[in-house]
Amino acid sequence: MQLYSLRRTGDGGFGDYTALADFAVGAAGQGADAIALSPVHAQFTAVPTRFSPYAPSSRLRLDVRHADAETLLGELTPAFAPELAAEWTRLEQLNLIDWPAATAARLARLRQVFEVFQAQAPASLRDDFAAFRAESGAALERHARFEALQAAQLAQDPQTFHWRDWGAALRDPESAAVAAFAAAHAEEVDWHAFLQWQADRGLAAAQRAAREAGARIGLIADLAIGVDGGGSDAWSRQDEFLQGVEIGAPPDIFNRRGQGWGITTYSPHGLRANGFAAFREMLGTAFRNAGGVRLDHVLGLRRLWLVPEGATPDQGCYIRYPLRDLLRLVALESARHGAVAIGEDLGTVPEGFRPQLERAGIAGMRVMWFEQTEPPKGEVADFIPPQRWSPGAVAMTSTHDLPTVAGWWEGRDLAWREELGHTIPGMAETRAAERPLLWDAFCRSGVAEGPVPGPDQAARVADAAAAHIGRARCELALLPLEDAVAAVEQPNLPGTVEEHPNWRRRLAPPVERMFQDPAIEQRLRGLARARRAP
Incomplete structure (x- = not known):
């Protein structure tokens, strides 16, 4: 959440x-063992217009x-x-x-x-x-x-x-x-x-309350991949940070122009020269009040896409990091704190990277939208049954950067793309073909039945999606709060700043009544029952 x-x-x-x-x-009372949250890294108290949780001033402070x-x-x-x-x-x-x-x-x-x-x-x-x-x-x-x-x-x-x-x-x-x-x-x-x-x-x-209420893991903190170059971390540890570049992502199917994230991070040479002190201190802070940590863009432990100041994202290049050393340090801090470690292994994943994460004890992420077969040319991909997802990974319906289940079903993400001029040819036709395939996947996993719901029945689809990830072989399943309440709008739309209200949406009902809402309770109970099913 x-x-x-x-x-x-x-x-x-x-x-x-x-x-x-x-x-x-409240979540623990519904049977939840873990509550994953967005980053709570330190921002700029003097500059309240900067509020993206993934572009903080410091990952060493709150x-x-x-x-x-x-x-x-x-x-x-x-x-x-x-x-x-x-x-x-x-x-x-x-x-x-x-x-x-x-x-x-x-x-x-x-x-x-x-x-x-x-x-x-x-x-x-x-x-x-x-x-x-x-x-x-x-x-x-x-x-x-x-x-x-x-x-x-x-x-x-x-x-x-x-x-x-x-x-x-x-x-x-x-x-x-x-x-x-x-x-x-x-x-x-x-x-x-x-x-x-x-x-x-x-x-x-909050962590103490979660554990005392019965959550075996409690909070899972989110560790952003970088920081604002004008912030506290970059000022405090100049020898260990990259200067004159921003990190981002190369062009892909969702962002044909690539991405520049406006943030920087550690220099691989600076890390080595200082005995990885900043990295170790950052991990210690992340694990301090949590039963787990999710590493944002964990691919950055191996390589990062760098964009020079003044260049466009498609003009960037990769820089390599000492992956073995960094994985060992994550494993060490995870063991020291008795906590789980999760890596966001989405995007352009290098061959052999996921097995390396698994050997280090870091769980990957299996997002429902991406768990699809390789389709024959000219056809639409089918959805892989959750019973075939990776056991050592974390199952989830979506992420903060992707459409919610209700928004995907209604096509709200496509409407945003059209409004902003980011439409990809053929996406509407592909979505129309994917909807019955997703519903069929729900039926095959035993969490839905009957004809395909109409676009105005997204709440039914959210019910099924919650139980669907519960059927996954994965050891942990995380349901985004937006999908628990069947929200249509996603928290963040990558590639936008002012055009979309990123990181600003509030959800209803208030926490005092959230777990008394029948629809929310039904989704969480459905997820819990699916986790217990053989």
């Missing part, structure tokens, strides 16, 4: 770690926007200012998140709590905060300094988002100028460290 999409009464406009804990308890300010101080919690209370209510009523306004409101509320914490917090809380800062060490201190520095730079000049546009002395995190800034703005640095503490407390509480 996309954390931001959750609703709860009093959330201020987007999902938070408290909603996550409530959701996890997204503080999801922290719930009401859980820390108990009776000392300050009252809402009237203007903030009104804004809070307005934001909760929106179906599309207003990230700039909602972020400002959430940070304003957290600032109120921080001020009371500084003045009145009991010694036990102060000791907890101090212990968190000591445990988090230099990585937290650098991130807190970066956040304070970026806010100060942007206040002087809105064009200085990227740290390369700062004065020369401030580009070096170890410089005397940065140390002097931190000393002069100690309270601001404390504030950003406090935010990280609140985020860590919230995420830890």
